[in-house]
Amino acid sequence: MKKLINNVDDIVKEQLEGMALAHPELKFNDEPRYVWHEPKQKQVALLSGGGSGHEPLHAGFIGDGMLTGACPGEVFTSPTPDQMYECAQKVDAGEGVLFFVKNYTGDVLNFETAVELLHGDDVKVGSIIIDDDVAVKDSLYTAGRRGVAATVLLEKIVGAAAAQGQSLEQCEALARRVNNQARSFGVALQACTVPAAGKPSFVLADNEVEFGVGIHGEPGIERREFTDVKTLVEQVFSELVDCPDYSRTLREWDREKGEWTELETTTERFDLDSEYIVLVNGLGGTPQCELLGVYREFALKCKATGYNIGRQLIGDYCTALNMEGFSITMLKADKELLELWDAAVNTPALRWKC
Amino acid sequence: MTIEKSQILNWLNSCADIFAKERDYLTQLDADIGDADHGINMNRGFERVKDKITTIEDQDIGTIFKTTGMTLLSSVGGASGPLYGTFFIRAAAAGNGKQSIDLNDLCQIFSDGVDGVVARGKAQPGDKTMCDVWWTVVEALEKSKDEGQDLQQALVAMGEASEKGAAATIEMQAKKGRASYLGERSIGHQDPGATSSMMMVKALRDVVVGQA
Ligand SMILES: Nc1ncnc2c1ncn2[C@@H]1O[C@H](COP(=O)(O)OP(=O)(O)OP(=O)(O)O)[C@@H](O)[C@H]1O
Ligand SMILES: [Mg+2]
Numbered sequence: 001m002k003k004l005i006n007n008v009d010d011i012v013k014e015q016l017e018g019m020a021l022a023h024p025e026l027k028f029n030d031e032p033r034y035v036w037h038e039p040k041q042k043q044v045a046l047l048s049g050g051g052s053g054h055e056p057l058h059a060g061f062i063g064d065g066m067l068t069g070a071c072p073g074e075v076f077t078s079p080t081p082d083q084m085y086e087c088a089q090k091v092d093a094g095e096g097v098l099f100f101v102k103n104y105t106g107d108v109l110n111f112e113t114a115v116e117l118l119h120g121d122d123v124k125v126g127s128i129i130i131d132d133d134v135a136v137k138d139s140l141y142t143a144g145r146r147g148v149a150a151t152v153l154l155e156k157i158v159g160a161a162a163a164q165g166q167s168l169e170q171c172e173a174l175a176r177r178v179n180n181q182a183r184s185f186g187v188a189l190q191a192c193t194v195p196a197a198g199k200p201s202f203v204l205a206d207n208e209v210e211f212g213v214g215i216h217g218e219p220g221i222e223r224r225e226f227t228d229v230k231t232l233v234e235q236v237f238s239e240l241v242d243c244p245d246y247s248r249t250l251r252e253w254d255r256e257k258g259e260w261t262e263l264e265t266t267t268e269r270f271d272l273d274s275e276y277i278v279l280v281n282g283l284g285g286t287p288q289c290e291l292l293g294v295y296r297e298f299a300l301k302c303k304a305t306g307y308n309i310g311r312q313l314i315g316d317y318c319t320a321l322n323m324e325g326f327s328i329t330m331l332k333a334d335k336e337l338l339e340l341w342d343a344a345v346n347t348p349a350l351r352w353k354c
Numbered sequence: 355m356t357i358e359k360s361q362i363l364n365w366l367n368s369c370a371d372i373f374a375k376e377r378d379y380l381t382q383l384d385a386d387i388g389d390a391d392h393g394i395n396m397n398r399g400f401e402r403v404k405d406k407i408t409t410i411e412d413q414d415i416g417t418i419f420k421t422t423g424m425t426l427l428s429s430v431g432g433a434s435g436p437l438y439g440t441f442f443i444r445a446a447a448a449g450n451g452k453q454s455i456d457l458n459d460l461c462q463i464f465s466d467g468v469d470g471v472v473a474r475g476k477a478q479p480g481d482k483t484m485c486d487v488w489w490t491v492v493e494a495l496e497k498s499k500d501e502g503q504d505l506q507q508a509l510v511a512m513g514e515a516s517e518k519g520a521a522a523t524i525e526m527q528a529k530k531g532r533a534s535y536l537g538e539r540s541i542g543h544q545d546p547g548a549t550s551s552m553m554m555v556k557a558l559r560d561v562v563v564g565q566a
Contacts, residue, residue, distance in 0.1 A: 080430070080435055106431065106436075106532075110435060112474070143530060196390075197385065201385065218388065221537075
């Protein structure tokens with residue numbers, strides 16, 4: 001393994017130290033580990049976190065108009081409750097704290113524990129599960145759809161709402177809506193190498209892709225033959241738009257009662273009247289020129305089928321270390337979501353109108 | 355015969371040694387059906403436990419378990435962190451104020467522990483998780499208790515039960531955790547969490563009755 005790494009055990013720490021040096025407006029605490037900034041105005045604190053290795057997610061999205069804080073775990077391993085607990089204490093401005101949690105058992109359980117601890121300390125806290133990966137079909141025999149690149153869109157949009165002074169309840173409702181209107185699907189050409197493991201998580205032949213891949217080097221839903229970009233992008237397009245309604249029960253924190261409640265919720269249908277925010281996301285090891293080629297095929301396909309792309313973002317935003325491949329996210333948007341998307345944002349990895 | 359506090363401390367230290375030794379093996383099991391981090395997670399967590407318990411050696415067994423749980427909770431991460439953390443925190447109740455435990459206590463400790471894991475993770479029998487080991491283990495301990503076996507016999511039976519429980523996960527299709535995304539592709543592999551649980555159970559047997 002040839003890697004720009006001094007010591008495998010220090011990657012996360014050194015990465016965050018580098019980040020704090022490069023962006024003095026971000027603050028970094030190492031024990032327990034979290035990154036945060038002080039928003040210009042008093043607002044709901046938005047806190048995310050998850051395993052490292054998905055950079056710029058999440059710490060790269062801290063700043064005005066997006067996240068207030070983030071708790072990075074070890075590579076591909078969820079952070080621990082003490083990180084979220086202390087970070088939340090630090091960033092809470094009295095307006096409450098909202099957690100964004102990608103749907104993985106590890107993340108969910110660790111964040112749930114943190115919610116309970118904070119509730120015990122009278123912090124107003126809420127928690128949103130993100131589960132946009134349509135590659136996972138059923139929720140009955142699995143841990144449910146995974147949280148992937150829609151996280152970026154959700155953090156941007158709710159970030160704008162919080163910066164405008166929306167309440168914790170409003171931010172929660174908005175986040176739930178965005179999550180139910182977003183779908184993602186990923187494909188890998190080559191697996192990533194987890195530094196501690198030292199070798200690629202799986203091996204693909206020249207004519208194979210891992211179809212429906214996640215962002216951790218775990219195998220996808222199936223291995224498919226790779227012929228050409230157009231065919232592959234069209235296959236991804238149909239996974240995204242032809243996907244049936246998806247219902248699942250998500251646990252929500254009841255702040256009044258101080259307990260978890262199970263809420264049955266169903267995804268929104270896509271239609272040809274809406275506009276879509278499209279993210280063509282590189283998984284870490286894909287050149288820009290290939291991503292733009294993917295976007296080209298996708299845009300052509302949308303045009304031919306009558307889907308309106310209102311906004312688009314192309315680049316590496318939710319990665320899996322050096323995995324070669326891409327994911328496409330479609331978020332069905334209305335005027336409100338487009339305005340929030342367009343609002344000013346000033347973070348290391350996403351920046352406009354500032 | 356009872357299990358003394360010193361043996362409980364030896365057990366936790368021995369878990370740390372085992373996870374250091376078996377780190378790559380557990381990680382490989384997790385690479386097959388998960389995300390290749392379970393051995394790394396357990397190793398990191400129990401190294402911390404090992405450090406931490408030196409500061410509370412004079413406390414009772416309940417406090418030792420509670421501290422173990424809190425330490426795992428804040429150092430393991432992943433799914434197994436809050437699950438093993440909860441296991442020990444819940445297990446602590448039946449050890450409160452005690453300097454030694456008998457078969458009844460041990461039964462209570464493990465069954466409270468696994469109830470805690472289920473309250474968090476909602477696993478059911480056959481879902482291919484660590485719980486499939488703990489249920490088998492608790493069942494074996496209950497049986498030993500009912501049959502009036504002594505502690506030594508019970509621990510030997512418990513060790514065998516843990517091996518059976520772990521082996522039984524090979525044929526199961528994962529319905530919880532990261533492995534569940536593989537669907538049928540998860541069949542044919544032993545669950546990493548079930549394997550680490552088995553190692554802990556066997557370590558307790560080995561510490562108390564000597565290598566079987
Ligand atoms: N809901 C659950 N109930 C009980 N045990 C579970 C559950 N989900 C997972 N496990 C156990 O956890 C083990 C995996 O632990 P591991 O330390 O690898 O965490 P992980 O799932 O990889 O977490 P992360 O996704 O954050 O990396 C599985 O082998 C299984 O035994
Ligand atoms: Mg794992």
